Structure formats: C-alpha cells, structure tokens
Amino acid sequence: MSTIKIDPLTRIEGHLRIDTRVEDGRVVEAWSRGEMFRGFEALLVGRDPLDAPVITQRICGVCPVSHAVASCKAVEAALGLVTPANGDYLRNLVLGANYLQSHILHFYQLSALDFVNVEDLLGYSGSDPVLRELKAWAGSEVASNRVLPVAPFLPKLPGDYPSNTQWNLGALAHYVEALEIRQEAHRMAALFGGKMPHTATLIPGGVTCGVDVEAVENFRMRLRRVKRFIENVYLPDVIAAAGLFPAYAGIGRGVPNYLSYGVFDESGSTWLPAGILIEGRFEPLDTARISETTATSYYDQSGSLHPTRGEIRPHPEKAGAYSWLKGPRYNGLACEVGPLARILVAVAAGSKPIGGAVDDLLKESGLTADALQSTLGRHACRALEALLVAQRMEEWLNLLQPGAPSVAVYASREQGKGEGLTEAPRGALGHWISIDGGRIERYQCIVPSTWNFSPRGEQGEPGPVEVALLDTPVNPAYNGLEMARVVRSFDPCIACAVH
C-alpha cells in the first residue's frame, strides 16, 4: 500500500489538493480537498440586492457570466421582475460565448498537456510557421542556462505520452490557435456583456446594452470563426484523443447520479432541459431536495441544510474536516454535474436533436453509450456541447429584435425570496437570496465544482470525484498523472466551489 498526493493540482481554476491510497497499482481511496476560502455569502449580507450580480460574478474569472445569470434570476424572482425576450437572448449569447471560451480553454490550455509529448517539438522539421516559431523558442530555451527552460510547458510529470509525432505536434499547434480562439469568444461575450472577464451589462431585469444591429453582425462574424474551430479542430482532436487513450473510456466513472438545472432561456423554458438521472432513472428536478452538509468541511453548521437556510461559520481547525468545500446532496445523494450530465439528462428527457448528435459522436469516436461516463466521455460531451451551443447561438442572433427593450423597468421591493438556477460551463449553478428591508438578508450559492469535488458526507459517503478516482490504475513512476487526467476531466473550478 502507498499514498499518492497531488498538491497543488495545477492547470485548473484554483487551489485543489488530491490525496489517494493505492493498493496493487490501483486507487482504493481518494480525498478531494479545496484549499482556499473567501466568504462571499457572508459579505453579501446587508448589501443592496443589485450588488449581488456584480459581486458574485467575481467568485470566478472563468465563468463569471454564469454567476451573473444565476444572481440576476434570483433577484428577479425576489423582486418580481420579468426580463423581455431580448434580455433572455442577449444573456444566452453572452453565456454561450463564455461556454465556448471555457470549453476550448479547458481542453487545450488546461487538459491537453496531459496527453501530448511536448518534447516532439524539438525534432520538428516541417514548414508550419506556428510550429517553427514554437520550436525556435523552445530550442533557444533548452540551449540557455535558464533555471526552468520551456516553462510553462516543462517540467511536466513523467508518463505514457503518445509516440505519435503527428498528434503531438498537431495538438501543440492547436494549443496556440486555441489561445486566439478563446480570446475571440471573449470578444463576442464583450460585444453584449460590456467586457470580459466580469461582465457589466447583465443586471436584474435584463441586459442594459440593447440590440445594436452592427454588434449583432460583428458577433455573427466572430461566432463563425469560433464554430469553424470547434468543427474542424476541437471535436476532431477529442475524437483522436479517444483513439490514442482508449483505456480512459473505462477510467474515471463517477457516481451514477447526474443533475442538470437546465440552461439557455427560450420563451419560458430552457433549451437544455432540467432534470436528474438517478441510476439511469429520469426524474423532474425538485430543488426542495437539495441540501448541503459540512460533515467533513471546515465549517460549523447545524446539520444538513437547504440553501435557503445555509450558514457560513468557518472553523479551519475542525476535527475530521479536510476541505473548504461543503457537500451538496440531492435527496442525500452525491451527484455529478457538467456537460456529461447535461447531455445525459437531455437525452433522457427525450431531446431528439441532442440524441442524434450523441449517436453521431459515438459512431465517430468508437465510444459506447455506457463509456460516456468516463474521463474521455466528459471531454467528448464537452466538445459536442460546444458545437451544439455554437449552432444554437446562430438562431438566438436571429431572434433578437432591434428597437425592442432588452431590460425591464425596475421596481423596488422591501422583501422577497428568490431562487436563481442556471448551468455554468462546469455544471449546475444555483443562487438563493432573501431580501428584507430592501437589503440582502441571506445569500447562498451552490456551485458546480461544489457538487463534483464535494468531500465526504454525513454517512462518510465520498463525493463524485472521490468515487471517480477509485480503481484508476497507477504507475508509481508517473507521480499521479493518471489521477490528474481523471480529475481534470471534471474541469475543476475551486474558487467557484468554495467562494
């Protein structure tokens, strides 16, 4: 028996530590530990309700739009504001643009280096200008007497990187291209969001910027460029990775419960549907069944509480605690959230277009439907979702009505309670607000990575990532590379998870 620790687990958002116990070359126990806490929910108390979307966006620099949307919806529910159709579609477009930047960033900048042999670059002799420049740079770094040459690409963990030079070089060139494509997606988000990261225009009642025809066409042109990248580069790369690392279709299976709140408003309902799959059984979402435990978290709290009653009393020395994350549960069950959950829920809810797209993906990647619940399946569903969202965004652009309002007339209220549900790129996101005397009386967020990276609960039951790591085959010489691949497939965001 041995233990392997990954601390810090880099190339994610935030501060994460993973501890594991390994027996006979396999992980038999795992602990996911969030290592940073700020106290957002406490500092919102006593503030003006309209501060909430401004402040909560700053929980996360990677998915601020999702927090803005959840927060606006919570405040709108509490104050009785109804967004006009333009407001919904503009939000969908800003949120959608950030999905694209986040998914692309996640695959290339955060995950790809686990699957690519960077050293192949030094032997490159072709004529691609991007690769030639990269090689020249890397070569001069290696030749120098620098302390850490070719950073941030080296040093890396030792491991079973592919010997397929074409893949390695292609992925590196795409790493560079992806930097520019995700930046383009942020320009799109800024066209209607004001700026990125941290939007300005999303406020309770809608979006302040209105529908400017020139901005719409500007957005459309950039969307085409990003969509082409997803079709021709991102999705094919994920499918190629599935071919090179077939074992990961069987590694990283998590808990059998998948949750989605539904996202992208379209005339009263959401395009991607809400629901929960419990061991393959579909049920409609009932948020009364959600609770958060702090059994093994660095907080004192009176039992497992619904977010409308959640407390925030940090206790870093608490005995038996090992994480700053709380443990969300649905009817007592740990649930996985994210693109995989959204796709599985959409298919179970009977969405024919998404079902068809999944069938195509399975055919092209050689994955079975069951194998989607894996490390590779998470990457594949994320890439597929990027394409589906990009396609849908073209339709939302066409539904915008120039001249019609994009924000409701504001009406103040002294009291109210509201629930704001949406989906961040990483999964189900909920904000709960209660207002009294015109000020925030209570505020709670349950964030996607809180679900996925949850520590053990009341009965000692592990969270989704702690389950997904079990049985991962481990080569002791690789210092945890295999486990890092599993963990990164969830797209961790720890600033979000703890907040």
Next chain:
Amino acid sequence: MNISRRTFLKDAGLLVAAMGMGPALLPTVAEALEEMATGRAPILWLQGQSCSGCSVSLLNSESPGPADLVTRYLSLYFHQTLSAATGEAAKEAMARAIEAGGYILVVEGAVPLGMPEACRIAEENFVSLLTRAASKAKAVVSVGACASFGGIPAAPPNLTGAAAVSEALERAGIQVPLIHLPGCPPHPAWIVGNLVQVLKVGIPELDEFRRPKRTYGQLLHEQCPYFANYQAKKFALHPGDAGCLFKLGCQGVVTHSDCSSRGWNGGVNWCIRGRAVCIGCARPEFAKDPAFPFYRLNEKPETV
C-alpha cells in the same frame, strides 16, 4: 533564436501605442521585449484568494497576443493555471525558481492574514509562500483589486482577514519595489505594458496608491463619450435609458482609468458603452463599503 528584430519592433510599436507612450520609447520597449524573450526576466506568478480573472484577462492581451506572451515574452517560471508541472513537479518548479531568485513576482488575489489556513498551496499557507517568494524577487507586481487593495474578499465582515499584498509584506518586514495594478480585472494592456516598464525602464512613476500614473492618472469621466450629456444634465434614470449614467450610480466621476479611451476586449466594447455603470473597480475603495451600492435604483425617490 530566429525571431527577427523586426518582430520585436512591430510588437513594441503596438505596445507603445496601446500604453500611450511617446514614439521616443519605441527602441527601449523593443529592447525590453527582446530581453523578455531571451529569458533574462522570468516571472513567477502566484495566486492567493483570487478568482483567476486577472490571469484570464492577461490571456486577452491583444498586442502582443496571448501565444507570444505565454511562450516567448513572459518566461512564466510557474503559473498555477498554465504550468504543465503539477503536484510534486509544481512544488519543485516553485522551489527552484525561488532558490534562483531575481524574478518579477506577480501576485493575483488577496492574502488571508487573519486566517492563514484559508489559502494553502503544497501544504504551505499562502502568506508564508508569498513572503518567501517576495524576499527573493527583483520587484513585486500586485495585479488586480484583491492583491492591490484587498478587493472583494476584504469587504466586511472579512471573515479571513483578507488584506493587500503590501500589508503582508510590511508585516513580514520585506523591502522590495512594489507596484499596484488594480482593476477587477485589470485591462491586459495595463498588465503587459507595466510589466515591460518594470523590466526595462524600472519602477514607473507611481501615485499615492502605488499605481503607475501613466495608466491610472486620468479620470475616466473626463474622456467619457457621455461627458457632454453630463454637462447638459441629460441623465439616464432607468437602465437602458439614453444619457449620462451618473444618476444610476456610475462611478466614472471618481475612477481613475483609461477605459473610456481604450475600450475592452480588443476595443469591441466597455462598461459604459454597454450602458452599464462604471463600478469603480480600479479604485482603492472598490466594493468595500456596503452602504455605497453600485446601482442607486433602490434609493428613496427624494434622494435621487
């Protein structure tokens, strides 16, 4: 290295223009970029109580673009979001960098001075890592509202005792050149331009809040395209209205930044052009006072 002098001059030209520097600085900036590219000025980037928004903003840099920044210009010894190194390899990379010293230390996020366990990296409290890293740095650059002034984590009740990097260094008795680049997040041109300045020209001229005067010397309001509306007292009273946003709570009148002339995300937009109020994210007081909301829509009518 087969990157030509022309490449540096081209990038320098764009940067000089973006920073509003005079053309006389062009050769100096080109030289600075060349030095950055030859790795004589490595950067160690640490994240405390942060949201990674400043890092994401850095990746939105237009000139030089993100690929050139990440590879040839920034020499990122370690960056939690970008480094291939993970776990033991990451810990070792940080250790080697700190042992060698002589880097620019960039810090993103606040420092939990009141509850050191609220931020840990590799089993070390962030306060301690920051102190070790700063004591070997050539200069420290606090990027963003949190590192510069405590930011949102330091807003009351401030459960973790979150503070600015400057306060942590003062407590530890560390003397090192330090500059603040506030903003939530700061514009990528503010980060890149000032890093070049620190590397080549030295610490830029700073105001009383340690902000570079060149970047933060201008009142946003004075260059605002709605300035004429303000003077004519044509005010927006509801979100979405035309006119100056002052009465909705816009803090452009007290915020020092060049957003109004620069624009964000390649210049496609910025807060006020998107008809949202300026929330004063570059101000030292940003988000600190709950009695001073971003929007004034909930004020009683007689006080508006």
